[in-house]
Amino acid sequence: MLRSFNAILAAAFLAAALRAESYRMYASLNTSRGYVAGAKLLPSGLFQLQSGGEWRQLGFNHPLVVALDYDPRDPRILYLAAGNGCIRSADGGNTWRIMTGWEMTELKDVSVDRLQPDHIYVALPDGIGVSRDQGRTWSHADEGIRRKFTQAVRVDRTRAGRVFAGTEQGIFRSEDGGRRWQPAIATEKTVLQIEQSPGDPNTWMAATERGGAFLSRDGGVVWKPVPGVPLGSVLSNISFDPANRNRIAIAAWGPGVLVSEDAGRTWLARNERLPKGEVWRVAFDPGHPGRLYAAVHEERLYVSDDGGRIWRGSGLEGSVVYGISFVPEGKP
Amino acid sequence: MRLALLLALATATLAAENETVFRARIRQVVEWNAAQPKPADPNSGGYQHIAAKLWLRQDAEWCSRRLEALLKDPAGDMFWMFPMTAIAYLGRDQLSPSAQAALRNSWKTYMPYRGDTENHWLLYYSTLYLMAQLYPNQPGETWFTGKSSSENLREAEGWILQWMDLTLTRGQGEFDCPHYMGVYLLPLSYLAAWAEDPRMHRRATMMLDYVIADYAAENLGGLYVGAHARSDDRMVLEKWATVGSDFGWILFGLGHPLPGYSSYGLFYCVASAYQPPEVLYQIATDRSQDYTHRELKRTRNRWRYTDVRHAPVYKTTYMRRDYAVSSLQGGVLQPAQQHSWDVTWALPDPRGVHNTLFSLHPYNSLESLQEYYTNPPAILFDTISRIRTFYDKPDKLLGGSPYEQIFQDKDAVIALYDIPQGTRYEHVNGFFSKDLSRVEEHPSGWIFAQGGSAYIAWRSLAPYEWRPLATGSRRLVSPHRKNGVVVQVAAAGEFADFAAFQQAIVGLALKTTLDPAPSVRFRSLRGRDLEFVYGKPPRVSGAPVNYQAWPLFDGPFLRSEKGSRKLVLTHGPLRRTLDFNDLTVSDSGRP
Numbered sequence: 009m010l011r012s013f014n015a016i017l018a019a020a021f022l023a024a025a026l027r028a029e030s031y032r033m034y035a036s037l038n039t040s041r042g043y044v045a046g047a048k049l050l051p052s053g054l055f056q057l058q059s060g061g062e063w064r065q066l067g068f069n070h071p072l073v074v075a076l077d078y079d080p081r082d083p084r085i086l087y088l089a090a091g092n093g094c095i096r097s098a099d100g101g102n103t104w105r106i107m108t109g110w111e112m113t114e115l116k117d118v119s120v121d122r123l124q125p126d127h128i129y130v131a132l133p134d135g136i137g138v139s140r141d142q143g144r145t146w147s148h149a150d151e152g153i154r155r156k157f158t159q160a161v162r163v164d165r166t167r168a169g170r171v172f173a174g175t176e177q178g179i180f181r182s183e184d185g186g187r188r189w190q191p192a193i194a195t196e197k198t199v200l201q202i203e204q205s206p207g208d209p210n211t212w213m214a215a216t217e218r219g220g221a222f223l224s225r226d227g228g229v230v231w232k233p234v235p236g237v238p239l240g241s242v243l244s245n246i247s248f249d250p251a252n253r254n255r256i257a258i259a260a261w262g263p264g265v266l267v268s269e270d271a272g273r274t275w276l277a278r279n280e281r282l283p284k285g286e287v288w289r290v291a292f293d294p295g296h297p298g299r300l301y302a303a304v305h306e307e308r309l310y311v312s313d314d315g316g317r318i319w320r321g322s323g324l325e326g327s328v329v330y331g332i333s334f335v336p337e338g339k340p
Numbered sequence: 341m342r343l344a345l346l347l348a349l350a351t352a353t354l355a356a357e358n359e360t361v362f363r364a365r366i367r368q369v370v371e372w373n374a375a376q377p378k379p380a381d382p383n384s385g386g387y388q389h390i391a392a393k394l395w396l397r398q399d400a401e402w403c404s405r406r407l408e409a410l411l412k413d414p415a416g417d418m419f420w421m422f423p424m425t426a427i428a429y430l431g432r433d434q435l436s437p438s439a440q441a442a443l444r445n446s447w448k449t450y451m452p453y454r455g456d457t458e459n460h461w462l463l464y465y466s467t468l469y470l471m472a473q474l475y476p477n478q479p480g481e482t483w484f485t486g487k488s489s490s491e492n493l494r495e496a497e498g499w500i501l502q503w504m505d506l507t508l509t510r511g512q513g514e515f516d517c518p519h520y521m522g523v524y525l526l527p528l529s530y531l532a533a534w535a536e537d538p539r540m541h542r543r544a545t546m547m548l549d550y551v552i553a554d555y556a557a558e559n560l561g562g563l564y565v566g567a568h569a570r571s572d573d574r575m576v577l578e579k580w581a582t583v584g585s586d587f588g589w590i591l592f593g594l595g596h597p598l599p600g601y602s603s604y605g606l607f608y609c610v611a612s613a614y615q616p617p618e619v620l621y622q623i624a625t626d627r628s629q630d631y632t633h634r635e636l637k638r639t640r641n642r643w644r645y646t647d648v649r650h651a652p653v654y655k656t657t658y659m660r661r662d663y664a665v666s667s668l669q670g671g672v673l674q675p676a677q678q679h680s681w682d683v684t685w686a687l688p689d690p691r692g693v694h695n696t697l698f699s700l701h702p703y704n705s706l707e708s709l710q711e712y713y714t715n716p717p718a719i720l721f722d723t724i725s726r727i728r729t730f731y732d733k734p735d736k737l738l739g740g741s742p743y744e745q746i747f748q749d750k751d752a753v754i755a756l757y758d759i760p761q762g763t764r765y766e767h768v769n770g771f772f773s774k775d776l777s778r779v780e781e782h783p784s785g786w787i788f789a790q791g792g793s794a795y796i797a798w799r800s801l802a803p804y805e806w807r808p809l810a811t812g813s814r815r816l817v818s819p820h821r822k823n824g825v826v827v828q829v830a831a832a833g834e835f836a837d838f839a840a841f842q843q844a845i846v847g848l849a850l851k852t853t854l855d856p857a858p859s860v861r862f863r864s865l866r867g868r869d870l871e872f873v874y875g876k877p878p879r880v881s882g883a884p885v886n887y888q889a890w891p892l893f894d895g896p897f898l899r900s901e902k903g904s905r906k907l908v909l910t911h912g913p914l915r916r917t918l919d920f921n922d923l924t925v926s927d928s929g930r931p
Contacts, residue, residue, distance in 0.1 A: 042726045045455040046419040068451035068484065092454045095486075104451075105486025110465065110499035114456055114714045133643040133714045157644035157714075176644040198644070198717070217717045242718040261718040286718070305719070328719075 031295040031334040032100065033057040036073035036088070037327040041306060043071050054088060054101050055324065063323050066101035074330040077120045077128075079142075083336045087128055087143065089115035094130050096143050100335075107143035116159045117201075123168035127185060131158040136173055138186045149186030153177075162202045164228070166209040172228055174199025179214055181228055193231040195219050201245040206294070207253030213272065215243035215258060223272050236275040238263050247290045251297030255315060257290040265290055265302045267316045278316030283307050291332035303329030358593075358621055365590055366609045369601050370395050377406070386410070387423030388603045394430035395610040403431065404439035411442045417452040418463035422526060425467040426607050428474055429534050444482075447471055451484040456714070457640055458513045459523040461499060466527035469496035470534050497540070500531070504547060506638075508905045508920050510650060511892060514674075515637035516554065518564040518575055518582035522604025524551050525587065526611070533612035539923060545614065546918045546925060552591060552616050553909055555584065556624035557633050557897050558657050558666065562588025562595025563690060565664040566682035566698070567655060569637065569674050573730040576679050576738050577771070577811065580690040591616055592624040596691055617927070622911035623897040627661040632750060633895035636902060639673050645711050654890050656748045662686050662831045663794035667753055669887075670746040672703070675712035676728045678740035681753055683829050685792035694773035694813055695791055697798070699825045701757050702765045703741035704732050734765050735807070735815055747878035747885070751829040752864040756801075756874040758857060759821040768823045770798070770816030772806075778838070784846045787816075790838065797845040799826040801852045801860070822854040824874075828865050 038052040053070040055063045072091030079085035088095040093108035094115055108115075108130070117131035130137040135150030136158050150156050153175055160174030169185035178194040179202065197219040205211035212224040214231070221234040221243055237243065242261040249255035258266040258275070264285030266275045279285055286305035293299035301322065302310045309329060311322040373392035377385030387410065390403045407427060414420055427435075428443055435443070454464050468485075472493035480486045487495070507513075514520050528551065531544030558565050564584035566576075575582045580596065586605035588594040597605070608614075616624075637653035653673050657666040667681035682698035706721045713720055721732075730736040743759040757768050772779060772789070776796075779789045787798040800816070801824035807815045828845060835841040849863040859873040871879040878885050892900040893907060900907040905920040913929035 042723060044727055045453055045460055046417050048415045049417075049453075070451055071453050091456070092451070103481070103486070105480060109495045110461070110502075113454065113461075116714070133641075134649075154647065155644060200717075242716075244716070244718065288716075288718075330716075 029295065030337045031293070032083075032337055033293070034076055034086075034101065034331075034333045034335065035063070035303070035309065035324060035327075035329050036076060036331040036333075037303075037324060037329045038071050039324075039327045040071065041326070045071075056101060057323075061323070067095075067097065067104045072114070072330075074115065075117045076331055076333040076335075077118045078333075078335045079120060079125045080122050080336075081125050086335070087118045087120060089118040089130055091115070094118060094128065094137070094139075094143060094146075107139070108137065108146050111148075112137050112146060117161045119161045119163045119171070121163040121168055121171075121185075122165040124185075127163075127169070129161045129163060129171055129186060131161040131173065133157055136161060136171075136186055140185070149182075150189065151187065152189035153180050157198065159198055159200050160202045160214070162204060162212075164209065165204060170228075172202045172212070174202050174214060174216075179222070179228075179231060192224075192228060193222060195222070200243060203246045203248060205248045205253060206250040207248065211248075211253075211271075213246045213248070213256065215246050217242050221246065221258060221272075234272050234275075236268075236273075237266065244288050245290060247292045247300070249292040249298070249300075249315070250294040251292070252315075255292075257292065257300055257316065259287040259290040259302065261286050261305075265300075265316050267300075269315075278312075279319075280317065281319045282310060289329045289332050291334070294334050301332055303327070303332065358618070359615060361593060362591075362615045363613075365593065366613045369590065369597075369606055369609045372601060373606050374398060377402070382409075387427060388606045391423060391426045391430055391610050392606060394427060394434055397434065400431075400434040401436070403427075403434065404436035407431075407435065407439045408442045411446050414446050414450040418455055418460050418467070420450075421452055421467040421471075422463050422530070422607060423603070425470050425530060426610055428471060430610060432474075444475060447475075448482050448484060458503065459520050462503060462527045463523060465496040465499040466531055468492050469500065469540075470530060472496065473534070473536055500540075501543075504543060504920070505905070506650075507547075508550070508907075509892075509903045511635065511637035511653065512551075512554070513569070513638055513640040513650065515569045515635070515653065516558065516564060516655070517568050517570040518579070518584035519572070520570055520583075521551070521555055521564065521587060522583035522602055522608070526604050526607050529608045529611040529614055532614055542923050543920070545612075546920060546923065548612070548614050549616065549620065549909070549916070549918055549925075550907055552620055553623065553898055553907065554635070554893075555587065556592070556616070556620050557893075557895060558659070558664070559584070559588055559594065559624060560627070560659065560664045560684055560686050561688075561690070562592070563684060563695075564588075565657060565659075565684040566666045566679045566696070567668045568677075568679040569640075569653075570677040571679040571738060572677060572728075573736070573738050576682075577694040577696060577773070577813070578690075578692065579684055579696055580693070588624075592621055594625065596689065617909075617916055619909045619911050619914040619916045619927075619929075622914060623909065626911065627659060629896070630658070630660045631896045633657045633659060633898065634891065634893070636890050636892045637668075640675075640712060642711050643714055645707060652887070652890070654887055658748070658750050660751070660831060662792060662833070663751070663829055665748060665751045665753060665827075665829055667746045667748040667755075670740070670744040670755070672708050672711070672740040672742050674740060675709050676704075676724055676731050676739060679738060680740055680744065681746050681748065681755060683753075683791070683794065683796060683827065685794040687792050693775045694771075694811065695775060697771055697773060697776070697789070697791065697796060697827070698737075699755050699768055699770040699816075700737065700739065701741035701744045701759060701768055702734055702736045703739060703743065704764060708742070732764075734767070735769065735809070737769060737771050737815075745872075745874055747870070747872045749864060749868050749870050749880055750866050752862065752866070752868070752870060753825075753827045754860045754862065754870060754872045754878070755825045755827075756858040756860070756872060757821070757823040758874045759823070761821065763821075766821050767817050767819040768802075768825070770800070770804070770818070770825065772814045772816055774812035774814075780842075782842060782846070786842070786845055788838070788842050788845070790832070793832045795830045795832055795835065795838065795841040797828045797841070799850065799852075801825065801854060801858060820854075822858050824852065824854075824858045824860060826850065826852070826860055826862055830865055
């Protein structure tokens with residue numbers, strides 16, 4: 009009884025804190041249909057939503073900015089997972105420096121350790137990269153993972169050095185900053201994203217390529233298939249609603265936006281007024297309770313203020329949105 | 341003694357003549373490009389034309405003006421970096437200060453994508469290396485990378501050196517590509533021309549010999565004969581229509597260059613314009629003896645669904661004056677553009693001619709693409725099918741298959757197919773050119789054909805039918821999952837007439853079965869007993885082929901052991917040894 013009271017209290021505090029905080033919204037995307045290296049690139053890369061509702065491109069034009077994380081000590085410091093490597097921006101995205109060298113290519117994800125923000129992890133086609141000095145130097149950190157293709161990486165925000173990796177053969181967990189890894193659950197297909205619930209740090213969820221989704225309620229030790237999620241679809245990402253711990257959304261290729269209002273027990277497709285069900289990304293806005301974004305393939309970004317029941321356009325026409333991120337404004 | 345002296349004198353004279361005509365070809369390519377901009381049209385003229393004029397030291401004012409105009413909207417990633425680098429070096433003392441500033445600034449304001457394969461990375465890093473060298477001691481904020489000149493140079497050097505070492509020890513990844521050979525020759529030509537570090541300069545020059553040698557031993561009148569890591573749906577049929585034809589002509593005076601020359605040819609010329617040594621000239625042009633040439637290559641990066649990052653590719657090529665037969669072992673060794681085996685026949689003028697014959701299983705799959713590409717799974721198949729429009733077509737004539745296994749001995753090829761039920765396409769395609777001078781279906785089951793002076797015998801292991809192709813050629817379609825092809829080629833000059841060839845082939849011992857696995861036992865025209873069962877190592881006269889012992893290069897002209905970092909080029913008395921262990925080049929038999 010006391011435990012559940014504490015959890016409710018914690019969630020209430022979190023919700024209050026989220027409401028008090030304001031966020032910068034970023035999207036990483038490509039607007040060049042069928043882009044191949046060497047082709048003319050239409051505006052692509054990192055975009056930020058402006059106060060007037062328009063989107064502004066930051067930094068260089070780049071075809072493959074796919075994920076973003078930030079330094080909690082100074083959220084103006086961004087780390088981008090990009091085709092050219094891990095890119096660091098010290099000014100909210102305007103100026104860039106490629107931090108990795110030739111050894112790391114076509115990054116898939118990036119995650120900063122909230123409790124050791126000098127430590128940055130990146131998901132790579134050939135494993136996991138780690139920097140322990142804010143990106144100045146890098147090394148591979150994937151011992152114990154045989155098949156190394158890694159699409160997703162997340163650091164537990166409550167335990168320094170506890171890292172999860174989504175690979176072609178399942179989820180792996182490291183308790184020591186990536187020095188050693190052990191399998192958490194094997195999957196038939198590549199794990200495309202791993203997320204930790206903002207409301208309950210013990211709740212984790214993972215989306216896979218045509219293998220369904222997996223949920224853990226014990227901090228990522230035991231993972232179980234999520235019922236009611238289509239097994240044959242590419243599930244690109246997951247978003248927990250920071251304002252409602254029972255609400256989770258999944259972006260699915262074909263079925264569209266899937267939303268659960270009961271912490272993952274049942275799922276409903278919420279695609280009304282979306283032009284098609286090929287959805288790249290979903291993201292709850294921590295600054296606006298109930299607001300959910302969905303990026304529809306080569307159409308535009310859509311937004312809903314009622315958890316996906318009704319959608320309206322929100323710019324980024326013709327884009328493929330690889331990532332949506334919310335970064336706290338200013339210094340904490 | 342006198343004879344030896346005369347021979348040496350003749351060779352020296354020949355070499356001198358070759359150099360004169362080589363330089364004339366270089367000049368021809370450059371001058372043609374320099375003449376292309378239309379004076380009355382301010383929007384006429386591209387980077388290659390600027391580079392050509394700068395090389396000729398012409399129209400510096402126009403070059404500066406045009407460059408500044410083009411740099412208002414840079415695009416093309418690493419394919420933009422290579423013209424920029426050449427212009428930067430050629431224009432050092434010619435471009436106006438404002439054009440030079442615009443050029444330099446573009447390396448700060450435009451971020452080229454580094455790409456996802458070796459030819460991209462070689463272009464990216466060789467040009468970044470040279471630009472960092474040209475603009476030393478400049479801080480990170482003046483470069484798109486955010487890194488200083490010395491950091492850029494170090495990183496670029498690191499990639500270049502590891503690529504060279506990988507290639508020298510385990511073979512090239514995008515190997516023997518009639519188009520992409522230009523993309524490898526060009527950066528090496530740049531480094532050979534402009535790298536100030538004598539070791540990098542030397543490495544690059546030696547690598548030019550290495551890459552050119554690879555082509556020299558496998559060209560037929562300038563055509564790069566199959567198999568290829570990458571080709572496309574046009575050049576796999578019209579073997580002349582490739583960058584390789586430009587280089588065959590530029591380097592050795594062979595064949596016919598492309599109309600207008602490729603930009604790779606032009607930029608090769610305006611950089612080092614490296615002339616291969618006499619031994620390579622002889623290797624490239626001498627087809628007086630028949631020879632088997634073997635090579636070990638590797639796949640490009642395999643990212644998933646395998647434990648092997650770079651799988652070995654075992655290539656065999658049999659060269660004769662009238663034709664070449666070339667193959668690799670089958671399987672999916674490249675994502676979409678693999679060309680696994682073919683016969684190429686020689687022609688005095690191959691322009692517009694489909695002088696080739698081959699078979700394949702038209703395979704495709706998302707998983708196969710994912711092995712090589714890291715793109716998101718939801719769109720990868722569609723993306724590739726959009727770029728490579730042939731990829732998901734049943735009549736495609738390009739691409740590897742996991743259900744294809746190939747064995748070659750001299751000019752006999754056996755290709756076997758065991759296609760599981762439910763595979764997207766369950767048939768085998770054979771390409772029969774419109775340019776075969778005859779095709780006869782013989783009651784024995786053999787199909788006899790003639791291309792140029794090559795007689796070709798084809799035996800399908802399963803029933804087939806003919807379908808027309810839009811190009812005027814024909815597709816042999818055999819809709820049977822267990823399948824195979826036996827091909828034997830010979831020179832017309834070996835036989836009194838076509839009938840005699842047919843008679844000789846029909847008389848050869850041949851036993852084929854399809855169940856439980858496709859298999860062939862064949863006494864080849866060369867008197868060799870070939871035995872090949874799908875899923876098992878092929879045998880020649882009872883002995884299994886030892887793929888483990890496959891050398892990096894092996895043949896009368898090129899020899900290199902795996903891991904040795906050493907290549908020996910030989911032709912007659914001429915011998916050049918490239919030893920990358922200590923960066924030495926030793927020549928013997930020189931006049």
